[in-house]
Amino acid sequence: MNIKEASEKTGVSSAAIRYYEKESLIPEIDRTEVGNRDIDDRIIRRIKFVTQMRAAGMSIENLRRYIQLFDAQEDNxxxxxxxxxxxxxxxxxxxxxxxxxxxxxxxxxxxxxxxxxxxxxxxxxxxxxxxxxxxxx
Amino acid sequence: MNIKEASEKTGVSSAAIRYYEKESLIPEIDRTEVGNRDIDDRIIRRIKFVTQMRAAGMSIENLRRYIQLFDAQEDNxxxxxxxxxxxxxxxxxxxxxxxxxxxxxxxxxxxxxxxxxxxxxxxxxxxxxxxxxxxxx
DNA sequence: ATAGACCTTAATGTGTACTTGAAGGCAAGG
DNA sequence: CCTTGCCTTCAAGTACACATTAAGGTCTAT
Known part of the structure; x- marks a missing residue:
């Protein structure tokens, strides 16, 4: 799905999705041959997780700290x-x-x-x- | 009481108290002869009200809307x-x-x-x- | 009378979390 | 061929809620 559909599905603006990706709050998104983001349900769930934690007042910075531990190899x-x-x-x-x-x-x-x-x-x-x-x- | 005591009593910085006054979230504060703010318990309570509503996520703008109705003469x-x-x-x-x-x-x-x-x-x-x-x- | 701690206003700076704008690429429809 | 509508990156702008700084005034104690 393209970024617009993802935006509609999550209620998060396209720009904010790009921002989340840049800030490593969500994993790097796969691209199509022409370089457009191709978003799957795994990404959608991660966006929703971010939204929920943000709504609960968790800062971008703390979210990133947390998520980086997940994405690391070691057992954290x-x-x-x-x-x-x-x-x-x-x-x-x-x-x-x-x-x-x-x-x-x-x-x-x-x-x-x-x-x-x-x-x-x-x-x-x-x-x-x-x-x-x-x-x- | 001076602004520093008020700040300590409420946990709100002196700068923030001045800001609240300027933004009409609290009433105009009385001054001493030399022009310093002289803060009484009524103001302290108003500051605490602001703090509580702010902590609950009410914006400065909405708080002002609400408070201005109180300070108006008509029965609102x-x-x-x-x-x-x-x-x-x-x-x-x-x-x-x-x-x-x-x-x-x-x-x-x-x-x-x-x-x-x-x-x-x-x-x-x-x-x-x-x-x-x-x-x- | 000099230091130190308080006060004043006004202007400017800061951090957060995006949003918006500029400049351009790609594909489909008329 | 041109418009429409999606996409891209990168940079700059915005809104909120203060915080900080500058430049000065006053009070109290030694």
Whole structure:
């Protein structure tokens, strides 16, 4: 498939696919006789992996570090796992921060004070809800 | 309190606090006789609100839109709620994306294939887990 | 009164992650 | 033959969210 189809299939622009290839986030793509990229499903999956990690906030730089370990010959299983675990921790913290911001907004929507600062009252209530949630785990 | 204390209290750099003020993400800050910013707890709370929303991925531009409605005289309750709700939806989607990436990484860590592409098998498994989770809600 | 630590504004620089533009090649259709 | 529409590379531009630097003012202590 050509780069345009791949772009449509992944939702990633053609330029971004070229960029990912240049930055080694995806493997080198095979070419047709005239030099056009010929993209297969393996590449599509790699693009989707990049997209998902990017959406989760993993930087291009970290992704490259991780992917280079995969593409290396040696057995880097430990390092790979370490990077994944590190990234996992980052993502879980992000998710929790996000959840607390969601709780905050929900609280605002439900109470809707006429001034927007988080009041002490409000902070205590959020704290209370947080403690309650933890107790339920 | 001066800007440095405020910076330490919020974890936001002095430069960023000035920037937030300039961009109207926080109210105009009172000045001392010599023109230095004199920051009170109301401003601190506003800075923290900005920080939380920024961490949750709300752009400066959207934050400004929202905050300007608050600072306006008219009763913009509906619009304010609409913006919050819109932002809430964005954040919930983000959280879900993040969760699915977390699931994906956890799956990888538990199975650890020797090639990193998401296999069809793996995708089916993730789909299955997703369905199961939904059923449990 | 001189140092050192704080402050001010305004302009410019930085890093990230792309996007856009320029200049051109190849193949099909009218 | 020319246009359309895809592709290529390489370089330069863009948007965001600050960070840094320059050039100066003020306050406090020794």
């Amino acid at each position: 299983t430990k390092e790979q796992k370490a990077i994944l675990q590190e990234q996992l921790a980052v993502m879980e913290e992000k998710r929790d921060d996000l959840q607390s911001a969601i709780d905050h907004l929900n609280y605002k929507l439900n109470h809707f004070y006429d001034h927007m600062e988080t009041t002490e009252e409000e902070l205590r209530e959020l704290e209370r809800q947080h403690a309650e949630k933890k107790a339920n785990q | 309750t509906k619009e304010q709620k609409a913006i919050l709700q819109e932002q809430l939806a964005v954040m919930e989607e983000k959280r879900d994306d993040l969760q699915s990436a977390i699931d994906h990484l956890n799956y990888k860590l538990n199975h650890f294939y020797d090639h990193m592409e998401t296999t069809e098998e793996e995708l089916r498994e993730l789909e299955r887990q997703h369905a199961e989770k939904k059923a449990n809600q």
